[in-house]
Amino acid sequence: MAGDTPDRRGGIERRGGAGREAGRSSSDAGRQRTGGRAGAGGAGAAARSRAGTDPAAEPPVRGTMSEARRYTPRGRSVRDASVEHAGSGRGDPFRPALEVLQGGRTDTGRRAAGRAADTPRPPATEPGRAPKTPARTTQRMHRAVTDVDGEPRTGRTGARPAPLKRAAAPVRGTGRTPARKTTPVRKPRKQSRVRVPRLPRTNRAPKLAEPRRRLRLATVLALLMFAAIGIRLVQLQLTDASAYAAQGLENRLAHDTLAASRGAILDRTGKILVHSVETRSVIGDPFLIKDPEKTADRLFAVLDHYGVLRSDLVRLLTPHKRSDGKTDARFEYLARQISVEDSEKIQKLGYGAAISFERDERREVPGYDLASNVIGYTQKSDLSGQLGIEKAYNEQLRGVDGLHVYEHGEGDLDKPLPQGFEKLTPARPGSSVELTIDADLQFSVQYALGAKMTALGATFGTAIVLDARTMEVMAMASYPSFAAADPGKSEKEDLKDQCTATVFDPGSVHKAIVMGAALQEGLITPASTITVNSKVKKGDTTYTDHPPQKDGTAMTIPGILALSSNVGTIAVADLLGKDKLYEYQRRFGLGQRTGVGLPNESPGQLLPPNEWTGSSPGSIPIGNGVATTAIQMAAVYGAIANDGLWVQPTLVRKIIAPDGTETKPAAPVTRRVMDPVYAQQLRTMLEGVTTLGDATGHQAAIPGYRIAGKTGTSKLPQDGGYAPGEVVSFIGMAPAEAPRYVVAVTAHVPTGAGGSVAAPLFKEMMAVTLSNFGVVPTGTAAPKLTIYP
Structure with missing residues (x-):
């Protein structure tokens, strides 16, 4: 089929x-x-x-x-x-x-x-x-x-x-x-x-929603969220708990600074030269003031003697903005460093939180301007040192501020909480500085200098008293001076210490260095004679004496010093040579700071031999072309008085801590300048300045005391040239056979000479010094000196 x-x-x-x-x-x-x-x-x-x-x-x-x-x-x-x-x-x-x-x-x-x-x-x-x-x-x-x-x-x-x-x-x-x-x-x-x-996507049937998938996704997200919250809670409670607790505590803590009291400055006997006193600062909140005009009137009645202007009070008490134009000004200082008594008067006016007060302090100078150029001054706002000892020893004087940390509330509970956190670090007051200055001697020297300089119309003047054995500064006065408690009223040039900051040509007081160096080098002896002429030419400058000597005149070394012969001193300097002269200038302390203890000290100016000009061999030996300070030249004669030992001058003896502990400054620098025998010979030759006939320093002689010293007349360098007027000086020691004190006087005056201006001041100051410290005459006879052999 x-x-x-x-x-x-x-x-x-x-x-x-x-x-x-x-x-x-x-x-x-x-x-x-x-x-x-x-x-x-x-x-x-x-x-x-x-x-x-x-x-x-x-x-x-x-x-x-x-x-x-x-x-x-x-x-x-x-x-x-x-x-x-x-x-x-x-x-x-x-x-x-x-x-x-x-x-x-x-x-x-x-x-x-x-x-x-x-x-x-x-x-x-x-x-x-x-x-x-x-x-x-x-x-x-x-x-x-x-x-x-x-x-x-x-x-x-x-x-x-x-x-x-x-x-x-x-x-x-x-x-x-x-x-x-x-x-x-x-x-x-x-x-x-x-x-x-x-099939193409456009022809596909739409997918229907699946609730189970969305539910699973939502569940996962919820679990992740709760897991994150749980982890964060664990972190806050365990890991970061202490940090957040500390931060919360910090927000509740108040920090009040406890200002340390500034230390005092004392003289050698413990007398107060300057110290701090407790005061108050007045603070206003303009936004709490209802009537600025009326409030300013009431405050001005108490604050007028503190230099406060009523117009300033009205301006500060009127509500306004800060300089940025955005922030309200809720804090304004109305007055600083007023007394506690006056602050209590203002407090009784009943302004409450609108007017508050703050602890403050101010520097008080019992002597007004006593040793003000040495002491210096402090800034008014924070009391920091600005000049003098106040600046040089600011670290020791200012102390260490304390701190009060406490837990406080907010609003009406803005006060320390009972049983709350509290930590108190006490303030450590500053140490006191004890100077070598004697207040009584300082007053005498400063008064004498000021009176003389005012009468002469001087530009500046200095006076220094040194202990010849220790080189402690017993007194150091400057003209002009100022009120250390209120430096704002003085010119800036008046504030500096003239003894350490002002330089000048020493003049003939420099000749002692030339003679001392020649003695030490064996070029001359006290019995040596020097042939002088009426003048001598060095480079393009001719130097003469006053009065001039005849050509070929023989003069002794004491005679050259007594008559302050320029020609004779230049002849000795030629024997010494410029290199040796410069060496001894340095050894005697020229061209370098002494380190006495004050800021702004000038080292001066010393010309090295390779910078000498044709006229320098004539000008430098007689004290021209050399810039020095008063303290440098005082130290030079201190070395001669101290048997040839140069010792650094000092102003501070010790630092005294609040608990009484004493600290001494470093040992002063010393160096051998001359052998004692040559220093003694030089002192003897310098006695002729006050004893020989026609000598320049007769007015410095003190009956009963042997005085050794030297006069000087020179110029004040200014803008590459010299200022008008003369710088006159006299520096000497007493008793000359065993010196105890050295006194150096220098001044810039319109006209005059060392023998006529400075020598009389030396005599007055030295006499007071010897008397105050009980130095009696030794009773030894003055040496027999001559000008001509």
């Missing part, structure tokens, strides 16, 4: 020729697309007739509930409609609802083809009857193959399958049900599985 034959399992043999022809006919009918589903059905009927199957003889097929769901009210299955929808772009409007009933899935494409391939063969049927194909299997076979344009295909040729028909109703009167026509389905080859391409 040429048609399809059922196999043992009831399937249809796919290799029959009639089946292949039927498949080709169906395929051709599908390609022509003229008969739609009818064409497909016709092809199926022709295939069945050729196979010898009688449709009327087929038993009715009983449908199932699952099969019934697949039919729409139009009589077509949902899946058939889907196939048409994919191919034509139109679909059944009830398909989404039916898909929900089916579980939200459509078996199309590759999955349907796979199920069709895996469908088991139907069981074998009796001979003469068509094999029974379950409706679901038939539907799966219809979905098994779909071509690209959405049309379903079957078999190797891809013929369009006929649509499934409803089960035929029984024929009346016969009780038989017409046989259902079925479409034979060929078993697809396993190796020829049709690969169906995906």
Whole structure:
């Protein structure tokens, strides 16, 4: 038989020729697309007739509930409609609802083809009857193959399958049900599985939401959030708890600085030269002041003697902005360093928080301007040293501020909390500085200098008293002076210490260095004589004496010093040579700071031999062309008085800590300049300045005491030249046979000489010094000296 034959399992043999022809006919009918589903059905009927199957003889097929769901009210299955929808772009409007009933899935494409391939063969049927194909299997076979344009295909040729028909109703009167026509389905080859391409995304059915997936995602996010919160809580409670607790405590802590009291400056006997007293600063909050004018009037009545202006009080008490123009000015100093008594008067006015007070202190100078150029002054705001001892020993004087840290509340509870945190670091007051100056002697020297300089119209004046044995400064006065408690009222030039900061040509007081060096080098002796002329020329400058000597006049060394002979001194310097002269200048301390203990000390200026000019051998020996300070020249004569030992001058004896511990400064620098025997010879020759006839220093003589010293008259360097006027000086020691004190007086006056201006001041100051310290005359006779041999 040429048609399809059922196999043992009831399937249809796919290799029959009639089946292949039927498949080709169906395929051709599908390609022509003229008969739609009818064409497909016709092809199926022709295939069945050729196979010898009688449709009327087929038993009715009983449908199932699952099969019934697949039919729409139009009589077509949902899946058939889907196939048409994919191919034509139109679909059944009830398909989404039916898909929900089916579980939200459509078996199309590759999955349907796979199920069709895996469908088991139907069981074998009796001979003469068509094999029974379950409706679901038939539907799966219809979905098994779909071509690209959405049309379903079957078999190797891809013929369009006929649509499934409803089960035929029984024929009346016969009780038989017409046989259902079925479409034979060929078993697809396993190796020829049709690969169906995906439909375009625009033609896909929209995916339905899946609540379970969203619920799982929300659960995961919630767990992550709670995990993060838990980790942060653990971190706050365990890891960072102490840090946050400390930060919270810090926000509740108040830090009040306890200002350390500045140390005092004392004289050598413990008298106070300057010290600090407790005061108050008045602070105003302009935004709490209701009537600035009235408030300023009431405050001015108390603060007028502190230099406060009423207009300033009104301006400060009127609400205003800071300099940035944005911030309210809630804190303004109305007055600084007022007395405690006056602050209590203001407090009684009852301004409350609008007017507050702050602890302060000010420097008080009992002596007004006593030793003010030595003491210096402090800045008013923070009491930091600005000049003199206040600046040089600022670290020791200022002390260390204390700190009061306590826990406080807010608002009305803005006060230390009971049982709260509190830490008190007491302030450590500054140490006191004890000077070598004697207050009584300082007053006498300073008063005498000031009176004389004022009378003469001097530009500046200095007076220094040294202890010849220790080189301690017993008194050091400057003119002009100033009020150390209120330096703002004085000119800036008046504030400096003239003894250490002002330089000048020493003049004839420099001749002692020339004679001392010549004695030490053995070039002269006290009995030596020097031939002098009326003048001597060095380079382009001629040097003479006053009065001039006759040419070829022989003079003794004491005579040259007594008459202050320029020609004779230049002759001795020629014997010494410029290199040796420069060496002894350095050894006596010229051209370098003494280190007496004051800031802004000048080193002076000393010309090295290689820089000398043609006139230098004549000008430098007589004290011109050399810039020195008063303290440097006082130290030179101190070395002569101290038997040739140069000792560094000192101003500070010791530092006294608040607990009474005393600390002495480093030992002064010393160096040997002359042998004692030559120093004694030089002192003896210098006595002739006050004893020999026609000597320049007669006015420095003190009855009963032997005085050794030298006068000087020179110029004040200024802007590369010399200022008008004369720099006059006298430096001497007493008693000359065993010196106890050295007094150096220097002044720049419009006119005058050392013998007429400085010598009388020396006499007055030395007499007071000897008297105050009980130095009595030795009773030894003065040496017999001559000017000419």
